[in-house]
Amino acid sequence: MTHPLAGIKVADFSRVLAGPLATMTLADLGASVIKVERPGLGDDTRQWGPPWTAHSSSYFECVNRSKQSVALDLSDPGDLRIAKALIAESDVMVENFLTGTLDRLGLGYDAMAALNPQLIYCSITGFGSGLGASKPGYDFVVQAVGGLMSISGFPEGPPTKTGVALVDVLTGKDATIAVLAALHERATSGLGQRVEVNLLSSLLGSLVNQTSATLTTGTAPTRMGNKHPSIAPYETFQCGPDTLAIACGNDTQFARLAAALERPELAGDERFATNPSRVANRPALVEALEAALAARSIVEWTALLDAAGVPAGPVNDIVAAIGLARDLGLDPTIDVGESQQIRHPITWSRSDLPAPTPPPTLGEHTADIRSRFKE
Numbered sequence: 311m312t313h314p315l316a317g318i319k320v321a322d323f324s325r326v327l328a329g330p331l332a333t334m335t336l337a338d339l340g341a342s343v344i345k346v347e348r349p350g351l352g353d354d355t356r357q358w359g360p361p362w363t364a365h366s367s368s369y370f371e372c373v374n375r376s377k378q379s380v381a382l383d384l385s386d387p388g389d390l391r392i393a394k395a396l397i398a399e400s401d402v403m404v405e406n407f408l409t410g411t412l413d414r415l416g417l418g419y420d421a422m423a424a425l426n427p428q429l430i431y432c433s434i435t436g437f438g439s440g441l442g443a444s445k446p447g448y449d450f451v452v453q454a455v456g457g458l459m460s461i462s463g464f465p466e467g468p469p470t471k472t473g474v475a476l477v478d479v480l481t482g483k484d485a486t487i488a489v490l491a492a493l494h495e496r497a498t499s500g501l502g503q504r505v506e507v508n509l510l511s512s513l514l515g516s517l518v519n520q521t522s523a524t525l526t527t528g529t530a531p532t533r534m535g536n537k538h539p540s541i542a543p544y545e546t547f548q549c550g551p552d553t554l555a556i557a558c559g560n561d562t563q564f565a566r567l568a569a570a571l572e573r574p575e576l577a578g579d580e581r582f583a584t585n586p587s588r589v590a591n592r593p594a595l596v597e598a599l600e601a602a603l604a605a606r607s608i609v610e611w612t613a614l615l616d617a618a619g620v621p622a623g624p625v626n627d628i629v630a631a632i633g634l635a636r637d638l639g640l641d642p643t644i645d646v647g648e649s650q651q652i653r654h655p656i657t658w659s660r661s662d663l664p665a666p667t668p669p670p671t672l673g674e675h676t677a678d679i680r681s682r683f684k685e
Contacts, residue, residue: 313340314661318493321397322346322377323405323412325353327449327475328509329434330373331482333404336489337376338654340664344396344679345374349381352672363649365671373482374669375646380680381673384415393417395683398426401502402489406434409443419504429502430492432485438508447509449475456513457530461520464535481512542588543567546625547600552608556599557621561585570618571602 318341322333330345330353337343347353353374359367380396382389394417397403403422405412412418419431433439436447453459453471463470488505496502514521519540520531531539536555538544543564544557558564561584565577576582576598581591588595603611608624615622626634635642644653647668654663 312661313664314658315339315341318342318402319400320344320402320404321393321400323393323403323407323417324434325406326355327373327478328482328485328507329404329406330355331479332432332434332485332489333377334373334375335482335486335654336402338663338666341402343377344400344675345377345379345670346393346396347379347381347672349383349673352379352381356672366669368649371646371649371669372651375651375666376664377670378675378679379670379673380676382676384417390415390417391685392680392683394422394425396679397422397429400426400429401493402430402432404432404434404485404489406447408446409433409435409439423502423504427501428496430489430496431502431504432489432492433504433506434481434485435506435508437510439506442508442510449478449509452477452509452513456510457517457520458513461517461531461533463533465533467533469533477509477513477516480516481507481509484512484515537592540589541585542592542595543599545596547596547603549600549603549606549608549611553625554603554608554611555623555625556615559621563620564588566618567599567615567620567622570614570620571599572605573598573602 315336318336320333320336320341320343322329322343322345324330324333325347333343333345345353353370355370355373356366358369361368363371365371380392382393384390384393397417405417413421419433422429422431434447436442436452437445450471453462453476454469456477458477459469459471462472484507485505488507492503492505523539524530536546541557541559544559546553546555548554556567558567561577564582564585565574568574568576568582580587582588582595582598606614612623624630632642642652643650644666646666649668651666
């Protein structure tokens with residue numbers, strides 16, 4: 311079997327999360343990735359702990375497996391020459407420097423495309439390379455200014471960030487898509503190109519129905535907690551001391567829910583018979599459903615609703631979520647050196663993925679890479 315990206319070489323000039331996630335995804339798929347880091351400091355996330363692993367922070371290690379690390383001082387002429395030589399032999403370069411920084415160093419797109427016309431040069435910015443070029447891009451700030459926090463949390467509470475740097479993750483995945491599409495196009499044209507993604511655009515693209523509703527009505531949506539603005543029931547419900555998530559996406563599923571709760575008459579009630587009527591009468595619907603849910607434990611209801619084909623489940627913590635994936639045979643984790651990590655999420659019918667290698671220590675491969683590019 312062959313790895314999907316076998317033979318592809320990636321020069322990783324990115325740090326923190328979006329870029330390293332994109333390049334780790336390429337490494338998971340079989341590409342050879344060399345991560346360029348600052349001597350003595352490395353990627354910022356090497357210091358983002360606790361928790362700590364034997365070699366670094368768990369934050370750094372979650373997006374940097376299967377890479378080599380070379381420590382280069384880009385202000386040093388000798389190290390800059392090595393950086394250019396590395397890019398010259400690469401298929402892909404990924405960078406998230408502040409716009410203009412690499413141009414001043416002679417590593418900008420125009421210079422690198424002249425050196426390597428087949429290069430896919432992927433730039434990740436916070437707010438684009440135009441009027442927003444000077445604004446540093448941090449996920450938390452983009453969640454705020456990009457509208458995500460305005461619709462996250464409960465109406466009576468403050469705007470709330472998500473529990474993970476979701477904008478960085480989405481942007482990293484967009485960057486991966488851009489690189490793969492550009493590689494496919496290169497197979498026809500024989501030429502590389504620059505592809506750019508930015509955190510704000512990736513966030514706005516991910517707001518899907520919420521941005522569509524805003525453009526349709528001219529009114530910004532507000533925080534609704536766990537409620538859905540267009541579907542009911544599609545939220546969490548109290549089930550004794552526990553919390554149960556129920557998501558009925560159509561009238562058939564709601565009828566199954568009503569039958570499983572031994573309240574089949576709810577499906578025929580004109581207030582609840584259709585999704586628009588359920589949304590309009592949400593408070594009465596919630597009251598009726600929570601009264602029915604009080605009759606059994608969350609474990610019993612989860613089993614009954616699963617059997618009835620109703621999308622539902624408890625609000626798990628991450629330990630329980632990983633356990634659920636294991637129970638379902640999804641094999642969510644892999645051993646990477648001395649630690650476990652969440653595995654690459656895609657499975658393949660024919661291709662194979664390389665065995666992952668541990669995230670590199672800072673500059674672990676510097677001597678070898680320097681020897682390859684000796685003058």
